[in-house]
Amino acid sequence: MTPPPARRRRTGANGTTPAHNLPRRGAVRRAQAITTYGVGSLVAVDHESFIVSGLDDADRSWNEDESPRIHERRLARLLGVDYFRLPPASDDTSKDGLRVRRFPLMHSCPECNELQLHRDFSPPPGRSVCGTCEVDLVPSRFVVACEAGHLGEFPYWQWVHRSHDRGPAGAVRCGGRLRMRTSGRTSSLRSIVISCTCGRAPEVSMEGSFRRNALKDLGLTCRGTRPWLGTSAPADSCGLPLRTLQRGSSAVWQPVLKSALSIPPWSNGRADPLAEHWDALRQFDDPTHIEIYLKGAFKGACPVPLDEVMALLDAEREEDPDGDAPPSFDHRYRALRNKEYERLRSGNDDSARSRDEQFVCETPLGDRTVLDPLGVTGPMLVKKLREVRALKAFTRLVDAESTTDAKEMALSETPLRWLPAMEVRGEGVFLRLDEDRLGVWEKESAVTERVERMRAAHQRVLDQRADDPGKAVPSPATPRLVLLHTLAHVLINEWSLEAGYPAAALRERLYADDEMAGLLVYTATSDSAGSLGGLVAQGEPESLDRTIRSAVRRAEWCSSDPLCVECEVSASGGTNLAACHACVMLPETSCEYNNILLDRALLIGAPDEPRTGFFRHVLD
Structure with a gap:
């Protein structure tokens, strides 16, 4: 990270801008530049404090070699941009890094007890010390x-x-x-x-x-x-x-992250050259007109054949909302998830894949009927996947998901045609719950009563955080969501114990509504733990059967029982029931819902209501 210069740069020879020679202050990983130390966040470096600068000058200061473009059309369309860029590296060998500014400016000297602006201490250039006492200043x-x-x-x-x-x-x-x-x-x-x-x-x-x-x-x-x-x-x-x-409070900066999986036909990278032309291409229906536009745009031969361009346009139009009314952002994001669910469910076993294909989802070779007694169906081995996570904006004090008019702060003063993002390449296991058995279970009065208590508590929290309680988003808590969410957590905990994965290296992706009941557990890091095939091996039906049974039996007991399983109110505002850090909670980076809407009793059954447990028969 490098703070901006205090004075206007002088021009070099022939009026060119001289090479940057800015002091360095610490280093952050690329992933942290999206999730922890993004634009507008505070970074503590030794005894100094800085705020990460906006992106208005990033086109000039971010080196193209260290901050390349990445493409994910479905997510770019959702966020209204043309492409994404990886944040620049900030290690010792990098040419440049994230720009930062000193903040807060008020400092105190522990020796003379002066409290004033940093510049008023008259520190030597490049140092943050009291000009009189020669001791480090405290932000x-x-x-x-x-x-x-x-x-x-x-x-x-x-x-x-x-x-x-x-x-x-x-x-x-x-x-x-x-x-x-x-x-x-x-x-x-x-x-x-x-x-x-x-x-x-x-x-x-x-x-x-x-x-x-x-x-x-x-x-x-x-x-x-x-x-x-x-x-x-x-x-x-x-x-x-x-x-x-x-200064170090988590409420000072909360990222607004959106992500998407690369699925066919966008997952082979062949559509990347068209990233900045889709808005224009969507104006044409006639292939002849599209061909003429492509010849003009690429000054000759287009790198993508016309038939592929037409297939991509058809795939994009499939995700267009019905009706003339413009859809809300949440509606379009759900449509994106629905298309992922369809692709994960169907897989691409029979497709002719190239080496550039970034989505490989295959049916396991084992007998999938061994999972029928569990109420689990449709396991798929996602041998190769790519997820793009983009930093859309950030909030302070309030959770961006708590209200429809969330106070999201833009990353730049002027609109940009790109956003910072990171990509994760790994593997995963996808499974679904049997719709017939799930439909019977979620109608149980004991189940609906427990979930209604969680939903009401969560709704109260959302109403309190919203500027106008009448405009607060409805709580997503439903029996199938809480069940899938809790099941994903116990599976991640089980695989972290049995398969050698750190819990923080795995991540859940839930698909839960009236027409979906599935979950994807996949590697959430970009290191070697995400590409060794160990997680895919756990998705074979025989291994998955043993894993689910072991996870459910392990969830039957918690070191905080009986307080945990009999708890009437858990987590912030009662948004959990039978869930704590000793049983089903995960690292925040692994959970889509910040460790809320969890209830272990929906897996194993409550002490006074065994029927609430979807997997109760496993324990019997």
Whole structure:
């Protein structure tokens, strides 16, 4: 990662821009640049703190060799872009990396207790030390944010003078200098004391600064600052309430990630040269007109034959929504999942595959009827898959999935025709539940009663997070979703114990609605653990039968029982029932629903209602 230069670059010979020579501050993996340290997030490097810059200058600063383009047409169409780019590498051998800016700017010196802007300490170039004391400066532990995604400095001056000057945030300063010290008596906020040398205000602690209305009581609202874009004082302020957060809090930055599997006919890479021409091609129906356009666009021979272009256009139009009304984003995302489910269910055993094919899904050789007593059907061996995960936007304070008008903050000030993304190549196992048995089970009154309690609790959480409870998205909790979700978790835990996979190296992908009842467990990392064939071997019917039976028996007992299995409220707001970290919860990177909507009793049966267990007969 490299911070931007403090001054405007001078031009080199013949008016060209000289080579970059920016200082380096730490390193992050490419995957982290999407999931953990994306645009707008805070990065702690040693004793310094930075914020990852926006993408407005990325076309110039991201090296094409280290940040190549990747293509996934179905996901690009969903997100309204032409292509994606891998984030640049940031190791010692890379030419460039992610650009960052120093944030927060307020720092304190542990020696002289001064609290002021970083530049006011007069640090030597390239160092973050007090110019007087020669000790490392400490970035402010506190920042403020609003639900629209803006981020700013904590208003220390207003906090200190709140009892003396109750004027607006722009009141005339007293002329004093702020100081911060720690009493050391406790580790609470009460021990952090702020004072001003003007003597007009008493020392105050940081206690109470995290109250929801703490800054509102001072007359402070969000000014719309976006330090990752370098805009410190926009013309129109935001005006939303501000919340105090710790710099390292997960609420400071939450990514909005969308992903798609590469499935035929898009999975062989032959359509990549057409990435920027699909909008124009969709305007034509006549193959002759399409051929004329392609000759003009590629100045001669098109790298993709005309018949393949027509087949790709037909495949894309199959995913077009019915009716004239524009579909919502969620509706289009569900359509994308539906097409994946169809392809996983049918496979491509008989297709003539090239070496470039990125999706290989085959029927296992063993007898699949051995799974019938379990209520499991249709296992498929996904011997080769490619998933593209794109960073669409980010949020602060609120979960992007909690409301239809989520306050998603864009990654750049001006719209771009691409988004940062990463690709995962690996393998997986797909299976479905028997629709007849599932239909009978999910109508059981004990099952619907348990899931309704979870759904109601989840809906309350969504309503509380939404700006307007009337516009909150409905909870997706249904009996089949909770069952598939919990089954995927116990399978991942079982394979992590029996097949040698770390739980964090596996990931679930759920397909659950009125017409789908399947799950895909696949390798979620791009290292060698994702391509050795070990997971596919577990998908053979005989092995899968043993795995499911062992996983269900293991789920019968939890070290927290009987509290876990008899729990009436679990997780945040009661969004889980019989589920805890000792039994079915997984690392957050492996779960699509952030470890909520889980209930082990739907697998094994509740103590007072054995009928709730879909696999109860396995234990009998």
